[in-house]
Amino acid sequence: MMREHNRMLTRVDLQLVAGMIDPGSRVLDVGSGDGTLLDHLVNEKKVDGRGLEISTAGVNACVSAGLSVIQGNADTDLAAYPDQAFDYVILSQTLQTMHAPREALTQLLRIGRRAIVSFPNFGHWRVRLNLLVRGRMPYNETLPHEWYDTPNIHLCTIRDFIVLCDELGITIERSIALDAAGNQRRIRTGLFMANLLGEQAVFLLRRH
Amino acid sequence: MTLGSRIKKARETAEKTQEDIAAHFAISREAISLWENDTTRPKSDRLSALARFLNVSLDWLLEGGGASPVGAGIKAWSPEDIPCERVTFGAESPLLLDRGEELAGFTIAYQTYGTLNKDRSNAVLVCHALTGDQFVAGTNPVTGKPGWWDIMIGPGKIVDTNRFFVICPNVLGGCMGSTGPRTINAATGKPWGLDFPVITIADMVRAQARVVDHLGIEKLFMVIGGSMGGMQVLEWASRYPEKVFCAVPVATAAQHSAQNIAFYEVGRQSIMADPEWCQGKYLEEGRRPQRGLSVARMAAHITYLSEVALQHKFGRRLQDRDAVTFGFDADFQVESYLRHQGSTFVDRFDANAYLYITRAMDYFDMAARHEGVLAEAFRDTPVRFCIISFTSDWHYPTAESRRIVQALNAVAANVSFAEIDSDKGHDAFLLDEPEFHKVLGGFINGAAKHRGLAVS
Incomplete structure (x- = not known):
């Protein structure tokens, strides 16, 4: 059965990602989870969508919903895809869990003409304040794990990510920060505030 | 038909005497007679050996159902x-x-x-x-x-x-x-x-x-x-x-x-080592390489299961007995199970087909x-x-x-x-x-x- 109830995206970050994708394009969702985003893209945007997901439960949910998803590890399995096979490769809330995020970014833009990357912003004021005042690692809605059991092993700030893109020669076409209320902030025109107030960031990337 | 009457029918079709069976199992002729009268029953592990000896399937011997009534193997199943x-x-x-x-x-x-x-x-x-x-x-x-x-x-x-x-x-x-x-x-x-x-x-x-x-x-x-x-x-x-x-x-x-090639080679060698295989001409000779095919199936069947599944299903449990017999009967349930898998398989499968398909x-x-x-x-x-x-x-x-x-x-x-x-x-x-x-x-x-x- 297709999951009708999942078609509407409730998460603002996913809406933002979906909004960057042209209808009918070829899309690879890396870390597709339970398939919420991919299901939306396939059924509403009529994309030719594929997914890669590490968890068995996630994969089974996706395939059971009729989505083309394979079980695999983004750190190792991206290398098997051919160059420029997709119009968009999405890495949604997954970058910070990868062993080699730098290599992953390179792979994304080898496989896809464009990449869409979203991640939690470690530069958010609450994270900074928490460390400064309480001396504790952040624990909140966006980072809902204790330091000892978090899958997030490579957290970064919005500014860190921009620096990495620069080093890798990646062009940032769009960049948007989302604050706690779900409001969008343009990063390009106000990096300092975006990096302070954005809980998450969504980047649309392409190679130079 | 009762179990006893099926044993008797199978024995007569196989042109064997009660003495032949008794000698095969090293037990008395009277014991065979008691089986045929339904006074006693062969032990369950002995049943599969008996089925093999009499050229019938265990299923048929036990229930009278299934594919192969007595002597069916060679001629009836074409x-x-x-x-x-x-x-x-x-x-x-x-x-x-x-x-x-x-x-x-x-x-x-x-x-x-x-x-x-x-x-x-x-x-x-x-x-x-x-x-x-x-x-x-x-x-x-x-x-x-x-x-x-x-x-x-x-x-x-x-x-x-x-x-x-x-x-x-x-x-x-x-x-x-x-x-x-x-x-x-x-x-x-x-x-x-x-x-x-x-x-x-x-x-x-x-x-x-x-x-x-x-x-x-x-x-x-x-x-x-x-x-x-x-x-x-x-x-x-x-x-x-x-x-x-x-x-x-x-x-x-x-x-x-x-x-996988190795396991299937064991199976093929087992079939070809059976004298009843007759260099592949067993159909013309009116014979059946049952033992070889049965062992081939047993070896292959192990690869279809997992260690956990075998342990869970059988462990080291004994087959209808309280202690090991210090012999080579199927003491363990897992042995009995594999023998059963082997003996039922030969009723529905052809030895040469097994060679060709595993080769493919x-x-x-x-x-x-x-x-x-x-x-x-x-x-x-x-x-x-x-x-x-x-x-x-x-x-x-x-x-x-x-x-x-x-x-x-x-x-x-x-x-x-x-x-x-x-x-x-x-x-x-x-x-x-x-x-x-x-x-x-x-x-x-x-x-x-x-x-x-x-x-x-």
Whole structure:
């Protein structure tokens, strides 16, 4: 059965990602989870969508919903895809869990003409304040794990990510920060505030 | 009929005396007499030995049912008599085999379930495994047992025969009605035996394609199969991509590993070491290499299970006894189980067919045809794939499926891949595995939607 109830995206970050994708394009969702985003893209945007997901439960949910998803590890399995096979490769809330995020970014833009990357912003004021005042690692809605059991092993700030893109020669076409209320902030025109107030960031990337 | 009367009937048909049986088991003649009067019963492990000694199946001895009443093995079971659909291709349209020669004139036996729709777009081809046959659903008329994938295929099931037209052919080289070593070679009037050409998985698929053409189907909605059936699915997708909408290879590999070749070699050597095999001419000699085939099945069967499954099912538990006997009877339940698997198998399978089909699997290597690059077998494929493996399968482990997935990714094919958590080993693909069925059902519905077929 297709999951009708999942078609509407409730998460603002996913809406933002979906909004960057042209209808009918070829899309690879890396870390597709339970398939919420991919299901939306396939059924509403009529994309030719594929997914890669590490968890068995996630994969089974996706395939059971009729989505083309394979079980695999983004750190190792991206290398098997051919160059420029997709119009968009999405890495949604997954970058910070990868062993080699730098290599992953390179792979994304080898496989896809464009990449869409979203991640939690470690530069958010609450994270900074928490460390400064309480001396504790952040624990909140966006980072809902204790330091000892978090899958997030490579957290970064919005500014860190921009620096990495620069080093890798990646062009940032769009960049948007989302604050706690779900409001969008343009990063390009106000990096300092975006990096302070954005809980998450969504980047649309392409190679130079 | 009682157990005693069946023992007596089997003994008389086998032209043996009570003394013969007594001598075979080193017990008294009176004990045999008591069995035949139904005063006492043979111990259960001895029953399978008795069945073997008297050339009958254990099922028949115990229940009087099943395929092989007394003495049936050699004469009564001829592939030509199996009740099913069949199509014969004459000498005018021979099959060009991988080994380079033509097979002039051959028959493929098959079964169909459900109804072909007006567009001829709802056909599903099911490919069977090494010891499977065309009786995939319903009741197998030969064994009297449910079809090998009855759990999966039928009205309202995962492959719903109310929606799909299911075709299941017996493979070329098989022994359930398709041309193979057990059928009669028209040129000699004798069974083919070892004169039958060594065939490959691709040859089996070429023969199946003829059947599909014969049925007037241009494009199959789905080709599905597990184990050796999965190899055929891969071959179909690679060889006839325009004839396949989606392909589901389950618990399989794109090439036979050294370990698999090794296990099947044990099986073949076991058959060929049986004096009853008669250099492959046992049908003409009126003999049956039951022991060899039985041991081959026992060895292979171990690879279909997992250590966990064996431990869970049998452990070190003893068979109907409180202590080991310091002998070589089946003391352990696992021994009794394997002997039973072996002895029931020989009633429904042909030893030479076992040689040919295992050889076809050993020769299977899809990458070899493409200079070692598996991806090239699927370049520009329009086929939607769903690859499924099982965690405890060591016969065709997940790593083999992953190789296929990587090859398909390398050509940006449309592929789903799920590894199902199961402790049931390779056999899991035949069993009630709800997660497997759920995943497969979802894939089929998704594919049917893309194909424009009604979604259930």
